Amino acid sequence: MTSSGTESFVAALRAHSQRYHDRHPFHVKMNEGRLNRRQIQGWVANRFYYQESIPRKDAAILANCPEPDVRRRWIRRITDHDGTAGQEGGIEAWLRLGEAVGLPRKELWDQRHLLPGVRFAVDAYVNFARTRPWVEAVASSLTELFAPDLMAERIAAFERSYPWIESDGLAYFRARLQQAPRDAEHALEVVTERCRSIGEQERAIQALSFKCDVLWSVLDAIDRGYPD
Ligand SMILES: O=C(O)c1cc(C(=O)O)c2c(n1)C(=O)C(=O)c1cc(C(=O)O)[nH]c1-2
Numbered sequence: 001m002t003s004s005g006t007e008s009f010v011a012a013l014r015a016h017s018q019r020y021h022d023r024h025p026f027h028v029k030m031n032e033g034r035l036n037r038r039q040i041q042g043w044v045a046n047r048f049y050y051q052e053s054i055p056r057k058d059a060a061i062l063a064n065c066p067e068p069d070v071r072r073r074w075i076r077r078i079t080d081h082d083g084t085a086g087q088e089g090g091i092e093a094w095l096r097l098g099e100a101v102g103l104p105r106k107e108l109w110d111q112r113h114l115l116p117g118v119r120f121a122v123d124a125y126v127n128f129a130r131t132r133p134w135v136e137a138v139a140s141s142l143t144e145l146f147a148p149d150l151m152a153e154r155i156a157a158f159e160r161s162y163p164w165i166e167s168d169g170l171a172y173f174r175a176r177l178q179q180a181p182r183d184a185e186h187a188l189e190v191v192t193e194r195c196r197s198i199g200e201q202e203r204a205i206q207a208l209s210f211k212c213d214v215l216w217s218v219l220d221a222i223d224r225g226y227p228d
Helices: 003-019 025-031 037-064 068-082 090-100 105-109 116-131 134-145 147-161 167-194 198-225
Strands: none
Touching (some): 003 134, 003 198, 025 037, 025 147, 025 198, 037 068, 037 090, 037 105, 037 116, 037 134, 037 198, 090 105, 090 167, 116 198, 134 147, 134 167
16 A cells, blocks of 8 residues: 555545534534533533443453554553543543533433433444444544544633533543544554555545444434423
8 A cells, every 4th residue: 555545545534524523503502602501411411421431432442452552552541531540530520520510420320311312322333343343443433533623612612601610620621632632643543554455444434434423413312302
């Protein structure tokens, strides 16, 4: 494979930014400050299911990956979310975001707000990682290439438009500003090194496409579940 082959592959992956969920009407409303308290709470409660499922998705990738070098780096994603002794992880930070928007943590854990469409979309992502070749599952994580811009926009929007949410509640997004680029860079390295044939590259692109659909479907369900 020539380097121009890799370049056009990376360009095709990056072009999926056009299908990223930052363009979803619900995120547009969020970033324009047009969501009410109930809608913000609905988003936080439903997105918790994504947050709590991510480590299980990453554990499935670890289980399917035969390469120690990849596993050694990938495992960090699980501790980033689950935390370690003395250091809280992303799940705890999201529970605090929940409290900052007025949701007791019990209400996130017991899934009382979880919408069926969100459950189906997130479960589809975990099942994808369990059942597809591990490199495709890595490719599906590449939406994280596009996440940092959205995260920065979200922090600014929350500070500007939703002053009733304590700034400490936004720690999750601040941490992701550092974590997402590191994770995306590693995933891109794994995928470009291993997807050399046109067929392998097409399957990686399809995996990323599938993931854009997962994220879009999550927001479709939330948008419908919490109308204006
Ligand atoms: O809030 C967001 O818009 C957003 C998007 C994404 C993403 O693009 O998949 C992730 C996250 N957040 C996130 O917090 C996160 O931990 C994460 C892990 C992954 C993944 O696919 O492995 N995506 C994302």
